[in-house]
Amino acid sequence: MRTQVAIIGAGPSGLLLGQLLQKNGIDNVILEQRSGEYVLSRVRAGLIEEGTVGLLERAGVRARLHREGLVHEGIEISFGGRRQRIDFRRLTGKAVTVYGQTEITRDLMEARSTTGAPTLYEAAAVSLHDITSERPRVRYRKDGVEAEIQCDFIAGCDGFHGISRQIIPEAAIRTYERVYPFGWLGVLSDTPPVSQELIYVNHERGFALCSMRSQTRSRLYIQCGLDDNIEDWPDERFWEELKLRLDSVAAAAIVTGPSMEKSIAPLRSFVADPMRFGRLFLAGDAAHIVPPTGAKGLNLAASDVYYLSQALAEFYETKSTRSLDTYSARALARVWQAERFSWWMTRLLHCFPQDTGFDRKVQRAELEYLARSVPAQTALAENYVGLPY
Numbered sequence: 001m002r003t004q005v006a007i008i009g010a011g012p013s014g015l016l017l018g019q020l021l022q023k024n025g026i027d028n029v030i031l032e033q034r035s036g037e038y039v040l041s042r043v044r045a046g047l048i049e050e051g052t053v054g055l056l057e058r059a060g061v062r063a064r065l066h067r068e069g070l071v072h073e074g075i076e077i078s079f080g081g082r083r084q085r086i087d088f089r090r091l092t093g094k095a096v097t098v099y100g101q102t103e104i105t106r107d108l109m110e111a112r113s114t115t116g117a118p119t120l121y122e123a124a125a126v127s128l129h130d131i132t133s134e135r136p137r138v139r140y141r142k143d144g145v146e147a148e149i150q151c152d153f154i155a156g157c158d159g160f161h162g163i164s165r166q167i168i169p170e171a172a173i174r175t176y177e178r179v180y181p182f183g184w185l186g187v188l189s190d191t192p193p194v195s196q197e198l199i200y201v202n203h204e205r206g207f208a209l210c211s212m213r214s215q216t217r218s219r220l221y222i223q224c225g226l227d228d229n230i231e232d233w234p235d236e237r238f239w240e241e242l243k244l245r246l247d248s249v250a251a252a253a254i255v256t257g258p259s260m261e262k263s264i265a266p267l268r269s270f271v272a273d274p275m276r277f278g279r280l281f282l283a284g285d286a287a288h289i290v291p292p293t294g295a296k297g298l299n300l301a302a303s304d305v306y307y308l309s310q311a312l313a314e315f316y317e318t319k320s321t322r323s324l325d326t327y328s329a330r331a332l333a334r335v336w337q338a339e340r341f342s343w344w345m346t347r348l349l350h351c352f353p354q355d356t357g358f359d360r361k362v363q364r365a366e367l368e369y370l371a372r373s374v375p376a377q378t379a380l381a382e383n384y385v386g387l388p389y
């Protein structure tokens, strides 16, 4: 098989890139190691920036997003038994949208199937070849049969554990990493949201986050230990612990119910530089990871895909490699802004086991400053709604 761009991974990065390339008349094939159902079963991101909404509109998936997405004009930060609202609309003129990654993925899959562009699910043993030549190849096995795709470019959209980044020789890439000494236990339940807006909680028992997917479905997280197992957290224990971390008004508003999904995610910051090797371009989690505290992972994937789709369109229109050559630097400039913000939100809101009394006092002083200072709130709001690109 021959195509212009071979895309590895059918997560949000790969599917969005595929759609934007299709819109520009650029042929592409997506190879995904899992089944479509498995990809749709992963409960992850919930919150998207206006820039991401704009890209999804361009990708042709506007209708359901605008019908079902919940526009949020602020968030609340809870500490010391009270809540401080951060008013995004007043401080930045912008808002964010609650629309689950599962829904985005489903919409993009459906839009792709109407274009007839191929997505090869359950493609095993995907391997990349000749990526420093002008004729790279991708090999894979599907239904027991070995096959090969010849292409002009490869987009590595295969997430943090994918193969694309790993094929880059160590001497050609530098990585930066921070692993946090805790995880997030996440629960999805068909119960009404605790509040109309997201509540981010700093509490001496640990961080908590009350989010949602709809007016009838909650997405809730609590900070947990790295060694905790799902079995340690039956539903009753989860609800009890969440209540202990909330202020009394929020705790009283909780409606409990059975969990539909429960998972533990470790927290990590990670950046690979450059995001390119020869004709292989990395995008999304394949190149960088942020802790979920700033809700930036999916949004960064979208901005990478924007830069990459523009650069590929320019190449096919003009034969100029100028934007392809600056792709990594442009993407990384925005990535590092989001890395800093996500690290800062994580530091501000979690209980770090190694913290001394001094560290805890400084954390509280920063929260109090945030509650008092409009410039401090503006800095948070500007980053949270998404920096321009």
Ligand code: RFL
Pocket: 008, 009, 010, 011, 012, 013, 014, 031, 032, 033, 034, 039, 043, 044, 045, 046, 047, 048, 101, 123, 126, 157, 158, 159, 160, 161, 162, 163, 184, 186, 265, 283, 284, 285, 286, 292, 294, 295, 296, 297, 298, 299, 300, 301
């Ligand atoms: P994905 O979603 O990991 O998709 C990669 C795809 O590649 C496939 N793959 C392969 N395919 C073929 N061959 C191989 N060898 C392959 N290896 C892997 C995988 O099966 C998969 O389908 O990466 P992508 O597309 O870059 O998307 C990134 C986002 O998924 C991620 O950044 C977000 O989910 C992060 N995130 C959040 N981001 C936000 O913007 N807002 C949020 O509110 C938010 N909340 C979250 C989050 C991530 C979380 N977890 C679980 C890490 C909340 C959580 C709890």
Ligand code: PHB
Pocket: 044, 045, 046, 047, 198, 211, 212, 219, 292, 293, 294, 295
């Ligand atoms: C979510 O709704 O899943 C969510 C929202 C905000 C975050 C992280 C996750 O910061």
